[in-house]
Amino acid sequence: MKSLKELEEIREKTLESVNIRTDRKSTRVVVGMGTCGIAAGARPVLLAFLEEVNKRNLDDVTVTQTGCIGVCRLEPMVEVYTPGEEKVTYVNMTPEKVSKVVSDHIVNGQIVREYTIGAYDEQDK
Amino acid sequence: MRDISLHILDIAQNSIAAQATIIEIQVHEDRCNDILTVVISDDGKGMDGQMAKEILDPFCTTRTTRKVGLGLPLLKASAERSDGYIHIDSKLGEGTTVEATFKISHIDRPPLGRLDETMVSLIVCNPEIEYIYRHITNKGEFVLDTRDIKRQIEGISITQPEVLKFIGEYIEDGIEKIGGGVIS
Numbered sequence: 001m002k003s004l005k006e007l008e009e010i011r012e013k014t015l016e017s018v019n020i021r022t023d024r025k026s027t028r029v030v031v032g033m034g035t036c037g038i039a040a041g042a043r044p045v046l047l048a049f050l051e052e053v054n055k056r057n058l059d060d061v062t063v064t065q066t067g068c069i070g071v072c073r074l075e076p077m078v079e080v081y082t083p084g085e086e087k088v089t090y091v092n093m094t095p096e097k098v099s100k101v102v103s104d105h106i107v108n109g110q111i112v113r114e115y116t117i118g119a120y121d122e123q124d125k
Numbered sequence: 126m127r128d129i130s131l132h133i134l135d136i137a138q139n140s141i142a143a144q145a146t147i148i149e150i151q152v153h154e155d156r157c158n159d160i161l162t163v164v165i166s167d168d169g170k171g172m173d174g175q176m177a178k179e180i181l182d183p184f185c186t187t188r189t190t191r192k193v194g195l196g197l198p199l200l201k202a203s204a205e206r207s208d209g210y211i212h213i214d215s216k217l218g219e220g221t222t223v224e225a226t227f228k229i230s231h232i233d234r235p236p237l238g239r240l241d242e243t244m245v246s247l248i249v250c251n252p253e254i255e256y257i258y259r260h261i262t263n264k265g266e267f268v269l270d271t272r273d274i275k276r277q278i279e280g281i282s283i284t285q286p287e288v289l290k291f292i293g294e295y296i297e298d299g300i301e302k303i304g305g306g307v308i309s
Contacts (some may be wrong), residue, residue, distance in 0.1 A: 006210075013292055018242060029251075033134070033138055033246075033250065034138070034198040035135050035138075035194070035195045035196050035199065036195075038126070038131055038135045038138075039126055039127075039131070039135075043131065043134060043210075043242055043243070043246050044242075046249070046250070047242060047245070047246065050245075050286065050289065053284035053286075063250075064250050065246075065250035067138065067142065071214075099200060
């Protein structure tokens with residue numbers, strides 16, 4: 001049975017999609033810039049991505065932001081969206097980790113597993 | 126937050142979430158009166174009286190991922206720790222102004238931090254928003270208005286790496302010229 005609650009979900013999904021650019025041809029790097037992300041060091045991570053993307057002349061890569069991704073203890077978090085592939089979420093990011101993500105994942109299509117949220121979950125167990 | 130520039134980046138996120146089209150950031154280093162004032166104002170959707178009253182409560186937030194919001198409470202704590210205060214003025218449908226002051230000589234006052242990095246981060250992530258950055262010291266005033274920049278670079282995006290690099294350096298330089306950037 002339909003309930004009014006579903007409207008809330010539709011509303012949230014619509015709000016989230018505002019963050020997603022319509023230009024889907026390019027890879028998008030989305031940095032979590034909630035209070036949690038900023039306090040944990042999102043700004044240097046964002047700037048490191050900009051620098052690395054610029055250094056390699058990756059014109060089709062967009063670096064942008066979103067709010068709190070929801071797992072504040074793993075911030076700074078970065079989501080990489082590549083057309084036709086599943087979103088990859090990197091956690092506990094540092095400027096030092098950025099060049100590997102750009103070279104291995106964005107340029108060569110090899111996800112840096114050890115930095116992903118999945119790898120973190122396994123360590124936890 | 127390690128420094129004031131990170132607070133500014135954080136508070137500006139509220140303006141972005143409130144669908145602001147213009148965000149004005151002002152840093153005033155008044156060394157004669159030993160007061161540092163930071164003002165972030167926007168033309169976003171604003172808050173009603175009730176929300177404006179509750180906004181400094183960490184358990185008041187608009188986000189949906191969890192039930193706490195720490196941005197403004199952290200700024201408040203930071204200002205009050207250095208003998209300052211925070212003041213919020215908001216009108217529904219018109220926008221919000223957040224003002225925070227710090228006693229410059231107070232030992233607990235956070236450093237200003239990298240305002241150039243904060244502005245570049247804001248611009249690259251939300252290039253459609255116009256930003257006015259104003260830095261005032263007893264020696265003078267520095268202003269950066271992204272509308273002026275866009276007029277200058279008509280036809281190319283403000284997010285072009287070269288443009289961003291310029292903006293960062295321009296701000297750093299501008300602040301230095303007026304003797305701004307209180308260190309510690």
